[in-house]
Amino acid sequence: MSTTQDHPSTTPDQRPDADEALLLPIADARTTRRQAVRRLGRRPFALLGVAALFVAASVCGLAAPALLGRIVEAVTENEPGGVVFACAGGILAAGIAAAALGRLAHAWLARLLQSALAELREEAFRTAMGIPQARLEKAGVGDVVSRVSGDVEAVGEAVGGVLPVFTAAGFTIVVTAGGLAVLDPRFALAALVAAPVQVLATRWFLRRSGPAYRRLRIAEGHRTGELVEVFTSEETIVTTGRSARHAQRVARASEDAIAPALRATRIMATFWNSLNAAELVGLASVLAVGALLSSSGTVTVSAATTAALLYFRLFDPIGVVLSEFDALQRATAGLSRLVGVVSVADRYAARATEAQRAAQRARTPARLTLENVSFAHAPGRLAVTEVSLTVHPGERIAVVGASGSGKSSLAGLVAGIHTPDAGRVLLDGEPVVPGAAAEAGVLLVTQEVRVFAGTVADNLRLAAPDAPDADLDAALRAVGADWVLDLPDGTATRVGPDGLEPSSERAQQLALARVVLARPRVLVLDEATAETGARAARALDRATANAIGDASALVIAHRLTQAETADRVVVMDHGRIVEEGPHADLLAKRGTYARLWHAWTARTTTNGAPVA
Numbered sequence: 100m101s102t103t104q105d106h107p108s109t110t111p112d113q114r115p116d117a118d119e120a121l122l123l124p125i126a127d128a129r130t131t132r133r134q135a136v137r138r139l140g141r142r143p144f145a146l147l148g149v150a151a152l153f154v155a156a157s158v159c160g161l162a163a164p165a166l167l168g169r170i171v172e173a174v175t176e177n178e179p180g181g182v183v184f185a186c187a188g189g190i191l192a193a194g195i196a197a198a199a200l201g202r203l204a205h206a207w208l209a210r211l212l213q214s215a216l217a218e219l220r221e222e223a224f225r226t227a228m229g230i231p232q233a234r235l236e237k238a239g240v241g242d243v244v245s246r247v248s249g250d251v252e253a254v255g256e257a258v259g260g261v262l263p264v265f266t267a268a269g270f271t272i273v274v275t276a277g278g279l280a281v282l283d284p285r286f287a288l289a290a291l292v293a294a295p296v297q298v299l300a301t302r303w304f305l306r307r308s309g310p311a312y313r314r315l316r317i318a319e320g321h322r323t324g325e326l327v328e329v330f331t332s333e334e335t336i337v338t339t340g341r342s343a344r345h346a347q348r349v350a351r352a353s354e355d356a357i358a359p360a361l362r363a364t365r366i367m368a369t370f371w372n373s374l375n376a377a378e379l380v381g382l383a384s385v386l387a388v389g390a391l392l393s394s395s396g397t398v399t400v401s402a403a404t405t406a407a408l409l410y411f412r413l414f415d416p417i418g419v420v421l422s423e424f425d426a427l428q429r430a431t432a433g434l435s436r437l438v439g440v441v442s443v444a445d446r447y448a449a450r451a452t453e454a455q456r457a458a459q460r461a462r463t464p465a466r467l468t469l470e471n472v473s474f475a476h477a478p479g480r481l482a483v484t485e486v487s488l489t490v491h492p493g494e495r496i497a498v499v500g501a502s503g504s505g506k507s508s509l510a511g512l513v514a515g516i517h518t519p520d521a522g523r524v525l526l527d528g529e530p531v532v533p534g535a536a537a538e539a540g541v542l543l544v545t546q547e548v549r550v551f552a553g554t555v556a557d558n559l560r561l562a563a564p565d566a567p568d569a570d571l572d573a574a575l576r577a578v579g580a581d582w583v584l585d586l587p588d589g590t591a592t593r594v595g596p597d598g599l600e601p602s603s604e605r606a607q608q609l610a611l612a613r614v615v616l617a618r619p620r621v622l623v624l625d626e627a628t629a630e631t632g633a634r635a636a637r638a639l640d641r642a643t644a645n646a647i648g649d650a651s652a653l654v655i656a657h658r659l660t661q662a663e664t665a666d667r668v669v670v671m672d673h674g675r676i677v678e679e680g681p682h683a684d685l686l687a688k689r690g691t692y693a694r695l696w697h698a699w700t701a702r703t704t705t706n707g708a709p710v711a
């Protein structure tokens with residue numbers, strides 16, 4: 100079931116080697132271009148405005164060569180000094196106008212591109228969040244992190260710098276080449292002598308630099324992954340004495356990144372030398388044609404001078420356009436990796452079936468069925484083995500078992516956090532689409548209850564954005580969180596790192612209040628409050644019961660008092676269900692459950708927290 104999800108189809112050239120088979124896809128050039136055009140196309144008027152500014156700036160830039168040519172003519176023809184001064188004034192005014200217009204166009208384009216990139220980044224981030232955990236782990240967290248950080252940075256740099264410069268250069272080339280052709284088409288033809296060298300050098304460069312930069316980014320992503328692993332598990336690495344091995348792995352990943360970096364540098368150096376040679380050939384050709392034509396009297400000295408100056412004026416922008424392909428390639432490589440993430444959005448934009456969504460809207464009681472479900476976190480080590488179970492509408496099942504017996508993994512499977520390797524999870528007979536369990540009405544309250552920075556009301560409205568204040572108050576009362584209402588600011592009290600930090604039990608209450616507001620059809624509770632005091636435990640059990648309401652419930656019972664009051668108890672051992680039945684029946688059986696129960700009651704009594 101997971102295989103089609105986990106291995107999106109890609110063309111061979113998107114996957115140059117086997118190592119990349121596990122990574123997220125990288126969009127091909129056409130898809131990347133299409134995405135870029137589609138996103139920029141959403142701002143047509145701004146784009147037209149920017150283009151108009153660039154053209155105006157380029158036209159102003161033409162004034163200098165033309166007026167300089169006129170000055171040469173005025174001097175050679177001994178014209179009055181006023182002509183020279185007027186031309187000089189014109190050059191100054193045109194220069195100022197060109198700089199101001201160019202600057203405006205540059206800033207406007209950069210802002211436009213930045214906001215398009217911000218949208219893309221948001222989308223890539225949202226998509227990454229929606230990708231099932233197993234797939235993300237296979238892709239490598241380093242790969243994902245480097246895409247939404249390193250690649251965004253590379254593209255962001257290009258968007259803020261090289262891309263507007265590149266665009267300005269492009270406009271300058273087109274307008275100046277046009278000016279050259281208008282002056283005399285023969286000058287334009289003479290300038291074209293350099294073009295074959297430039298085209299060949301650019302094609303050579305493009306063919307090599309794209310793959311070279313993609314490989315470089317992959318190697319850098321791998322190095323990031325190794326570093327992230329060291330930083331996130333630093334303590335484990337040090338305490339288990341594995342630091343030397345990890346240092347070696349980081350060193351190897353860094354060394355692996357050197358060869359692609361060197362290759363990219365070599366490609367660029369060769370390209371630059373070819374460009375310089377082409378410019379020399381082109382200028383010599385324009386000068387020779389100018390000398391020939393002016394000596395034969397076909398063109399004026401002024402025109403020949405202007406032509407040489409116009410061609411000279413092309414050096415910079417041509418150099419920018421061709422050489423900045425380098426930075427643009429790097430940015431495109433980053434962009435194609437970002438677009439690659441976005442391109443899997445549809446694949447992972449899981450939707451619950453229409454029937455499931457309708458049932459959740461109507462809150463009709465649900466039947467949850469697990470059919471022969473098996474699941475392994477790591478290959479070959481099943482955490483859940485061939486589990487079959489039916490939770491009838493409104494039934495409350497407690498899942499118990501020793502630590503590591505597979506309870507949380509089972510909860511994750513029901514809630515769509517994990518995808519079964521075999522078997523099916525069904526809601527009213529229909530498979531629960533991985534990633535769409537919440538939409539189908541399955542809600543998981545995990546062991547890690549988080550309080551988000553914001554007000555209590557913000558925290559509660561995560562479950563029901565439109566809930567009125569009265570519903571928030573009622574939900575808080577239902578789970579015994581009246582303490583919130585007694586605070587001076589009530590539900591407007593700020594919680595989280597910059598406000599009130601509730602205890603774990605109070606955080607649990609807030610999580611349960613969210614459940615009351617969300618009113619799921621199936622509730623999966625995997626809470627971590629086994630060692631709480633007896634009074635608090637009773638209060639929490641009451642809150643849990645109220646939160647469950649008439650939903651079908653799977654409660655991972657860390658306190659066996661939760662098993663005692665459940666309709667049915669399921670006992671897990673080494674990933675399998677080994678016993679199943681009401682509390683009293685299982686006790687009478689004197690099997691695994693009875694042993695767990697006696698151990699639990701003895702422990703809680705000696706802890707001074709007797710069961711109720």
Ligand SMILES: Nc1ncnc2c1ncn2[C@@H]1O[C@H](COP(=O)(O)OP(=O)(O)OP(=O)(O)O)[C@@H](O)[C@H]1O
Pocket residue numbers: 476477481482500501502503504505506507508509
């Ligand atoms: N993210 C993970 N990666 C690899 N193995 C895991 C992961 N999570 C759990 N396991 C393994 O899967 C098995 C079942 O673990 P699980 O957490 O589901 O058990 P549990 O009964 O919920 O334990 P506890 O009561 O301690 O939470 C264990 O062998 C555990 O080591």
